[in-house]
Each structure stands twice: as structure tokens, then as C-alpha cells.
Amino acid sequence: MTRVGRAIWKELLLTSPVFTTREVAEVAGVRPSNASRDLARLEEAEMVMRVRRGLWAIPNHPDFSPYAVVPHLFSEGDEGYVSLVSALNLHGMIDQIPLVVHVMATRQRPNLVTPAGRYEFHQIQPDLFDGFGAYRGTGNFDIAIPEKALFDTLYLSTRKGQRFSHLPEVEFPEKFSWDQVDEWTNRIKLDPLRIAMRKRSKALRESAPGPPSA
Secondary structure: OOOHHHHHHHOHOOOOOOHHHHHHHHOOOOOOHHHHHHHHOOOOOHEEEEEEEEEEEOOOOOOOOOHHHHHOOOOOOEEEEEOOHHHHHHHOOOOOOOOOEEEEEEOOOOOOOOOOOOEOOOOOOOOOOOOOEEEHOOOOEEEOHHHHHHHHHHHHHHHOOOOOOOOOOOOOOOOOOOHHHHHHHHHOOHHHHHHHHHHHHHHHHHHOOOOOOO
């Protein structure tokens, strides 16, 4: 096995199934051009996947999923978290499996199609960029908590030409807090948007089959 191969399997995969060419070069002690060449050979052998230029993954790694790629799609000083129907599904709140990974970000970004998955980025005002944490403690990617995932979905449904306005049946976790949804709603700066959000939230709360009251 090459130095690049040993670097991947003995060191990099201890932290993440997704890694960059530069990380491989640093661990293996080779130039990035050499690392890129060896990674291309490993790709031909179907041992690694090229997600996009300079970014790679081990698709059969137990911690790999399209979601594990998300933290690597942002440059330094920029970040995002999994939310909307992607997060609702991961939290078991809806059965519908989304065809894309929905990511909230503080600035608009073009959507991205990769061999690992399709990613849609949705902009949210900076003071609403919270309410998320590491998924199941793995740290592979950040995900909105159930309340924030629902808030983000309703928030965009009032802004994007009624996108996400028709949700499948939602099952609420036992400790789901509508108070948290209301707190984020109160942070919305634009009056028409805040009013529309309150209406959407109220309608869902009243029509959902037995959601928690608090």
C-alpha cells in the first residue's frame, strides 16, 4: 500500500470518512500533486470516491453518508447545518425520505450535485442561525434540533413561493417544545413574515394529530 493509502486508512479515517487532498498530503508527507495522483488510482480501484475537486470519501465506511459531506462544503469562516425535511426525516418526525440534503446557511449558495449526493442551500437571517448541534454526538455533521428543523421549514414556506407548504404528516417527539418555535418566530424582523410564520405555525399545531402542547 502506498504512503497515501496508509495515511488514509491508519490516520484520517479515525476522525472522518471524508477528507481533502491536502489533508492526505500532510499526513502522508507527500506533495499535494502526488497525493492527488495516488487518490485517483485508489478511485479507479473503487476504494475511494471523488466527491468534488480536492474532496474525497470512503463510501463503505460505517460513518459515511451524504450528510457527512456537509461540513466539508464550506470554506473557513462559513458554515451550515442540515435542516428542513432532511432533518425532520432524520429525527423520525416524517417518513418521507428527501431526494436532496437540505442545508441552512447565512448566505445564498448554488446548489451542488456530487457523486455522494445532491445538496440544496437555503439562506436564513444570521440571528436565526442557531438551534443545531452534532448529529447523535458523532460530530460528523450539524443538524437542527427538532423544533428548529420545523421552524426552518415553516419559515421558508412563508418566503419561497409556498415551498414546503404541504408537509406530510408530522409526528412530534414527546418533549417537543412549541415555545421554542415561538421564540424563533419572535426573532423574525419583518412584520409580514413574522405574522405569516405565526399563522403557519398555528395552523400546523391545530391540525397535527396530537402534537405536544408545550
